[in-house]
Amino acid sequence: MSKFEFEPIKKNSLVIELTRRLLDYIFSGSIQPGEKLPTERQLQEALNVGRSSIREAIKVLNVLGILEVRQGDGTYLTKSDSGFLLESIEWGLLLGEKNVMDVIEARKEIEITVAKLAAERCTQEEIEELLVILEKLERSSINDFVELDVAFHLKLADMAKNSVFKNMLISIQSLLRTWIKLVINEAANTDFSYSDHLNIYLAVSKKDQHEAEAAMRAHMEDASKRLIEVIEKKGEGI
Known part of the structure; x- marks a missing residue:
């Protein structure tokens, strides 16, 4: 997995901004389908936000199948051949x-x-x-x-x-x-x-x-x- 780098978030709408930031990370190609995301603790430290906000953002992306949360293992980018991970999608x-x-x-x-x-x-x-x-x-x-x-x-x-x-x-x-x-x-x-x-x-x-x-x-x-x-x-x- 490629090294990840984020700038700390300094906005109020944390969950929305975190979701967008995670999507930017995914769209950048830094992580491939089937690969594991950084841990919640790593994301928390990189983004300088609370863990609850990280979990909410991951929940949003999990709902529509972009991320897969495996209990006790971590969060993975869903494997997909449908091409849905295009930044042009609204x-x-x-x-x-x-x-x-x-x-x-x-x-x-x-x-x-x-x-x-x-x-x-x-x-x-x-x-x-x-x-x-x-x-x-x-x-x-x-x-x-x-x-x-x-x-x-x-x-x-x-x-x-x-x-x-x-x-x-x-x-x-x-x-x-x-x-x-x-x-x-x-x-x-x-x-x-x-x-x-x-x-x-x-x-x-x-x-x-x-x-x-x-x-x-x-x-x-x-x-x-x-x-x-x-x-x-x-x-x-x-």
Whole structure:
């Protein structure tokens, strides 16, 4: 493991600032997936903060799977091949209740608009391509479901034919993977999510803008509620 160096923190929002500092450390390449982080005592001394604040920051990163806390062993950077450790991801989801709600609200509004535009602008060929993804969703394992779920939403963005919305969703697709994985793993099944995606597909395939908007709104409200419940549960149990 590479030597770590931090500058002492002299700010009030310690947990948020510590979380950002740890993310900077991770993004710098100083530690690789599967490697162990410095101990809480080492971090405490390097950052000149209390151990409770260190633990809270680690808890935040543990909630979404960036760090793995092994009782009696230490804290490790999670092994991942999903590419979610990119600094371009809007990790506001990690940085407190207000930011959680901001991210949820933003994604909800983007997805609803995308669904409406997709229903308005899609071609028959695109509808058939969306159906292929939906059929794979129905047959997929929980692990495969996550990638197919993201693919479904990105396909809708293609169909909406708005480059700004498409780029927004592309830029947060790793966050979407984390979101979907948390919700699906907690539920231990995909039936509820597949049903939502089926309703969205049916509305878009009929080119019914209002129905597509309503179907996506219902999906986003359910997904948001489930995500908040998972985060609260994980936060209490760490």
